[in-house]
Amino acid sequence: MYLVLGIIALFTIPAEYFLFGVAGGKLIERIRSLTFKRVIHQEINWFDKPQNSSGSISARLSTDPVNVKRLVGDNLAMNVQTLATVISGFLVAIIANWKLTLIILVVIPLVGLQGYFQVKFLKGFSANAKTMFEEASQVANDAVSGIRTVASFCMEQKVIETYNKKCDEPMKQGIRSGLVGGLGYGLSFMLFYFSYALCFYVGAKLVQNDEATFTEVFRVFYALVLSTTGVARTSAIGSDTTRAKDSATSIFEILDRKSKIDSSSDEGTVLTNIRGEIELQNIVFAYPARPNAPVFRDLSILIPFGKMVALVGESGSGKSTVIALLERFYDPNSGKILFDGVELQSLQVRWLRQQIGLVAQEPVLFNETIRANIAYGKQGDVTEEEIVAVAKAANAHQFISSLPDGYNTVVGERGIQLSGGQKQRVAIARAILKDPKVLLLDEATSALDAESEHAVQEALDGLMVGRTTVVVAHRLVTIKGADIIAVIKNGTVLEKGRHEELIKRRNGAYAALANSA
Incomplete structure (x- = not known):
């Protein structure tokens, strides 16, 4: 047995x-x-x-x-x-x-x-x-992703000691x-x-x-x-x-946690005829992590359809926060944001974000090929012809073609294998492929050299045609042609108008920014 x-x-x-x-x-x-x-x-x-x-x-x-x-x-x-x-x-x-x-x-x-x-x-x-x-x-994640900073400051031993200290309890x-x-x-x-x-x-x-x-x-x-x-x-x-x-x-x-702003939800209104007009009415907002430090106290601004509106102001005035609110990364504490006359919070989150294209100062590229990074801009399948077309429109096709692997070049973690201007143009190509009704540019050229800035600005000028555009800028030279320039200070719009009007106001906030630039 x-x-x-x-x-x-x-x-x-x-x-x-x-x-x-x-x-x-x-x-x-x-x-x-x-x-x-x-x-x-x-x-x-x-x-x-x-x-x-x-x-x-x-x-x-x-x-x-x-x-x-x-x-x-x-x-x-x-x-x-x-x-x-x-x-x-x-x-x-x-x-x-x-x-x-x-x-x-x-x-x-x-x-x-x-x-x-x-x-x-x-x-x-x-x-x-x-x-x-x-x-x-x-x-460990911060040290590896920022290994160049760690190496340049000879922080290896300090990082190791910090890591070992965190490992003591386990x-x-x-x-x-x-x-x-x-x-x-x-x-x-x-x-x-x-x-x-x-x-x-x-x-x-x-x-x-x-x-x-x-x-x-x-x-x-x-x-x-x-x-x-x-x-x-x-x-x-x-x-x-x-x-x-x-x-x-x-x-x-x-x-079990339900997101307060859930992009996977099908709830909300979907508009059929989209123009792309945005209005912020009496916005009061503070970041949830800093509830006692309000960013906006009473912000109101109209962004007309097809116009370019530039937001300027000192660092920390809340220019990039406007971008975050329009993308509905956060909801205001009070006040309304209207998209074509409909309150932003009543719209379907996924649909809303599909209508908006964002090009940030430091574009995020994934550790994949250039082709894959551009293809993220569109839902569903993307043809080779579409990718090449948007790359040409973004002034990126020439430098991509010169790379040994062309569109199959892997950009590395956070796009480290590409220069700042190259990364920005790939991000613009991704935004063009999305074909958004509203374009948000968050200091898209501020970190570039003159030559790269010229190439990127050309691509952006083509992208802005026929679209409602919101531009956040430190360098006032890049927004002289804006239809409306709004100066944000102390949580409100201090003054607004065209460049020529605002610069004439000798004691104005915009003129002061222009003089200090």
Whole structure:
């Protein structure tokens, strides 16, 4: 029978672990995809919080599903195996001699009880370690993404020390888990040997009183030994259980959270005839992270259809905040933003953002090919002809064609393989492909040299034709041709008009900015 059991085990145990491994792998994939989907659709304010930094989210996506899988993969297989062993062992023992079995069963719950206390004792430790691990991941993420800055300031040792400091708590938690797990495992085997002693002692008494035979005692002994061994073995996974519980809590916090500005939602109005006229009425706004520092106190401005409106002012006056409000990254505390006469908050978020093209001062390119980065501008399939056409319109085709791999050139992390002007032109090509009704330019040429600025400005001039355009600018020379220039100061529009009108006001805010430039 042992030979038969050995042959059966040869086939059943690998099949068991394979099937649970497949289930665990699919669970990891499902958790990561669902969590990432929820993360991507959260409002921008959610990402402003320190606990939702890029390093923290990366760590959660990496480790949380793996921790949960530990209880669904090999450990779950072991638990199922243990359950089957306990049930079959109990049945064999109860059939052999029910009196001896019931006496021995008193010990087995004690093994499970110590496992329960082990999990309770570890509660809280792993949560703190998890937070510290996420902070350490953020340090590593910042150091790698900014490695040129780290190298230029010789900050390598300082970054390493910071990272090691953040790793101290996970290390201490690992030591605690090891001590508690080892103590629990030792207690399990102590109780395991106590059950040996109890079985032999009570069995001897029963044999002596002719209430059991020698064979029955050993049958009960071996059946219950298998059961207690399984229970003792499962008690060693207490730390895994605690980590899995904390990770599951972290995952469901994200999955259950409903975004306040949800781009995945189909709720909201969709306009059929779009002009692209925007009006901000009495806007009061402060960033949620800084509620006591209002950016706008009473901002009102009309951005007519097809016109170019430039926003100027000192640093920190709120020019870029207007862009964030128009993209509906945030909602104002009070006041209204109207898009073609319809309040922005009543429009479908995804549709609204499809009507708006954004070119920022520091464009974000993904670590993919130039073709893929341009193709992000349009929903659905994009043809090669479309990509080449928008690249030519953005003055980018010539430099892309001169690269060894052309449109298949991988731009590197954050587009590091391209110069500032090249990145900006790829971003403009992406915006042209989107064909937006409203164009937002957030200091799109301020960080470029004269030659690159000229090429980029040419591309922008072509892109602005026939579109409502909002331009944020520090360099006033780039917005002299704007239809309306609005000077923002102290949370309101201080003055507005054309360049020629504003510059004549000797004591005006615009004239002061022009003189200081």
